[in-house]
Amino acid sequence: MNDAVVIDAVRSPLGRGKTGGALSALHPVELLAQTLDALLTRTGIDPAQVEDVVTGCVNQVGEQSANVGRTAWLAAGLPEHVPSVTVERKCGSSQQAVHFAAASIAAGHHDVVVVAGVESMSRVPMGANRIGADTHGPSVTARYAPGLVSQGIAAELVAARWKLTRTQLDEYAARSHHLAATTADTGGFDQEIAPITLPDGTVVDRDEGIRRGTTTETLAGLRAAFTDDAMLGRFPEIRWSVTAGNSSQITDGAAAMLLVSDRFAATHDLRPRARFRGFAVRGDDPLTMLTAPIPATRQLLERTGIRIGDIDHLEINEAFASVPLAWQAEFDTDPGRLNPRGGAIALGHPLGASGVRLTTTMLGALEATGGRFGLQTMCEAGGMANALLLERI
Secondary structure, eight states, rough: OEEEEEEEEEEEOOEEESOOOOTTTTTTTHHHHHHHHHHHHHHHHOGGGOOOOEEEEEESSSGTTTHHHHHHHTTTTTOOTTOEEOOOOOOOOOOOOOOOHHHHHHHHHHSEEEEEEEEETTSTTTTTTTTTTSSSHHHHHHHHHTOOOOHHHHHHHHHEEEEEHHHHHHHHHHHHHHHHHHHHTTTTTTTTTEEEEESOEEEEEEEEEEOTTTHHHHTSSBBOOOOHHHHHHHHHTTOOBBSSBBBBOOOOEEEEEEEHHHHHHTTTOOOOOEEEEEEEEEETTTTOSSSTTTHHHHHHHHOOOOOGGGOOOEEESBBBTTTHHHHHHHHHOOGGBBBBOOOOHHHHHGGGGGGHHHEEEEEEHHHHTTEEEEEEEEEEEEEEEEEEEEEEO
């Protein structure tokens, strides 16, 4: 078995996923192409040595269809003989891409794989790949009658199940903005961000979503985002606590990472930054949908033999504030280790890019603090979650 090691990881700045957002003028293929180019330039590796490109993207329709990873590789002017595949596991798509690539290296099938992710939510709106479609079919509808619910309602159900109050959700969201702002203002994101050039020559090099000065009090003035009398009749425990302020932001972004085998790194004078110690993927109740990070974490800890208290950095994707707070309640970890640089509430959640983005941020944080282990997990639509354990070298 070979160790899959991380040579480098970069991400684009994150722009608000709406018309007029910082990256909205850029085609997603071009966004990913620039990110890939930045990765390869930083590592100095000959791109002809790359054996595969595994890319995460959720809404593979319109400008993000037809294998966006392959198209972006070609758009960057990179060698035609290098293949690519684009995968989708909902919000965990590029984290799943990491799992696939690392497994291929461990098995000896490849020595050099680029992992990436992209989502332009301003140009390819969330849900664009299922407009007008019955994606459940009659059997699933019958099994979960009277029907599955949206992620927003699922976030409300999670908040109710773990007895999380609106104030707790808003306090967590304000913390995310504060931590992200502090990290940005002290240069903590500088190493991981690859500046992006827009068609008009404008260079974007900062995240757009961070709202400095956000407080629990200002967030308390926002209305609940998913109120529905029919849902309240079905789930009387709901307290309508989920708002746009304590949910992840709709965002444009891309990220890329170079993985190689430890033997390739040794023979090509490449300095690894980290290695993977374990992976897990689990399903859970598709009704509550967002709870699978909990069993996925338990499975990962059991497989690796690592105790939760030994993990220095915990990256639990902030799809909604109720997700990391419920996870925290189950594992009773040091709150200071949970998303210490902020998360998707402040930075944004470009669906297909978030998996690699989180790993990129976690790696930089481990290096800055001298930490050894980082755990990352992401909830995914349909009641699934990926989890990985990263070890800084």
